[in-house]
Amino acid sequence: MFANPFKLKKLGILGMNKRNIHYIGAQNDRKYYPLVDNKLKTKVVAQNAGISVPKLLVTIERQSQLRNLKDMLTGLDKFALKPAQGSGGKGILVIIKREGDEFIKANGQRLELRDIQRDISNILSGLYSLGGKPDVAMIETLVEFDPIFERYSYEGVPDIRVIVYKGYPAMAMLRCSTKESDGKANLHQGAVGVGIDMESGKSLFSVQHGMPVTHHPDTKYDFSELEIPHWEKILTLAASCYEVTHLGYLGVDIVLDKNLGPLILELNARPGLAIQIANRTGAVKRYDVIDNQPANLDVTQRVKFSMSHFGTS
């Protein structure tokens, strides 16, 4: 029933307490949090640094603007609505097409304008933001995800989570939505996590609810055939977020757009631990290697280092 804690330590598995004290607490200066906690700020900073992000279409800051929502959405057939300060995918609404007055969600559910108004109103009231702070709603272009992922995802956009430690990409996984996770890419809701080899971008293991799986539960495709294109570019994109955010311990969420290539979707200053299960590797071992590296390498050198040292082949 219980794993032996000494064995876990020997494998270098990172636990929540150690993550909070030694990685988040020691590496992430709190003053840089607002930048990653606010997607609007992240987007501006990332764009200025030449990092590709999904395009911002509309921002809504006041309840009174909701009256004009219909006008604002004119011509927008597909979009993603998000709270700027949300976390864990809360409050996100993805509209894939419109039929007359109705908006169709990725899972086929139909919404009216007032449903969207309510979601925005909740966002503005601070329902999804940390500590209930008043928030801003943003509408982004919908990512048209690369067809390579169509087989491995159910009604949602699969994203790639890369943990960047001190600017080095340390571990990566692909998060695939399932029917059970309701099209969301959150592992604790039943999405499948696929560990990715740092050298090749090929899949290593896949887990759902912490248990190994070989095939996607809904599409039935074999994960072992999965290989992520533009792998080095993805790692470079992730690693370059270190210079932008000054955060030593960072989770970078990346999507592959059919036309635009890899885009940064979101940054996370408190990334979770499930990535270790998907990679069947303890994170601490890799962090220890990075700790012994010289500090002032540039992005390309850091990515090269990670690819050659953290690959499994």
Place this chain on the structure above:
Amino acid sequence: MSRRFQVLLIALSLAFTGFFIVWYKVGVLGIPFLPHEKRSVYKIGAEISFEGKNKPVLVSMALPEPQEGIQILSEDVASSGFGYAEAQTETGKRAEWSKRNVSGPQILYYSIEVFMEPGDYKPKLPLVSYEQKTETLSDLPDTLRDTAKILLDDVRSRSADTHSFAAQLIHDFNAKEPSQAVKILLAQGGESKFEIISRLLRYRKILVRKIHGLYLESERRNIALTPMLEVYDGKKWQLYDLKKGKVTRDKNFFIWQHGGDSVIEVTGATKSHIRFSLNERQVPVEYLLDKQELLKKAAVLDFSLFSLPVSEQNAYRHILLVPFGALVVVLLRILGGLRTSGTFMPVLIALAFMETTLSAGLIMFILIVGTGLVIRSYLSSLNLLLVARISAVMIVVIMIMSFMSILSFKLGIKEVLTVTFFPMIILAWTIERMSILWEEEGAKEVFIQGGGSLIVAIFAYFAMTDPFVSHIAFNFPELLLVVLALIIMLGRYSGYRISELIRFRSMVD
């Protein structure tokens, strides 16, 4: 100096200070660490509140006198800016506060420490100390006087002696369906039941006097004095409770005032009000013997929670337990890995459980939150703004609570009346958060977090209701330093949580 070392140093010095004070109190001052060999000392606090009207104010309060079986150890007056004097009147000692030009709300404190003498209680018969005025009832209107006489004759025919007469009369006034005569007297007399009964008894030339007192029980706040009648039949004084009828004077009944004057008289101010609070404390016998001496040699004790007014002491009895609840939360979250909704919500729930009892509290909590969730899910379809929706949920919570109270009162389930101890704003927030959680992450997450909160609340409840914990929390508040040290140490614990040993077990295989 590394951070880890600093934490260790701070924790060790805190723990050392805490344990040192405990050692000093136990080893040098002789206060026993474990609750044994003790005598109860009750601190009775009177709190007089009134509102000044920019006029001179004179407050007079009846003072208790030493009585059989109960000793007054000390008295304490706290009344900043007021002159204080004690005066001897016909009916006993009175405390008098005075001040020129008083405005705004004022509070005066008076407290005494009493202790019950050991051994059996054999009440000596008090002397008939003052002349009894005979009553004529002449100030009553004719009809009322006739009604009173008819009632007295009726009661007389049903009684054998003075005591059975008094008992029957009180019984008549307490009957569920009072007789016509009683109804008329109560309706038209313009006086309290208490007043009417004693007038009627005096009219029958029975010696009677009024007593105000209170039962010495542990920890009560905001109580009023219990009025009682004492009736003399030429041989023996007998005590009558206006609700229960004839009672024998308990050893733990402390008489605050004999005689007919009011307990407080306030001139020059309005809204005067007197409230009593009781606080029981266990002290060793030796401590009682040379209490005065002890206070002189130990500034530690003089500068303790015992020097506060009694009602504040009672509040601290609860507040001092909160750190132990917090320790449970820290242990279960950092070492156990239990997830809760809201960090310290479980402690607040546990505090509510302490008032409602655990099983009743659990059922009520689940009922309120469950009903709240159902109603909240409907409210969400009305498209309300967040603040309005939470306020609406809060009002619904209050309505559920009052409905539960009324229903259970009719059904005769008393426990549910304590539902009011639940912090309703916290409940409303909990319902809102759980309902969002339900929509966003599904029912499973709601049960994980809700269940986690309840498990932590139950553990915190057991920790906080433990007699030993509450004994040391109040008598050795310096142990809070040790709790603080433990929590600081746990704050640097970077090992695995128990839940992670389960979560990562597939990695070891």
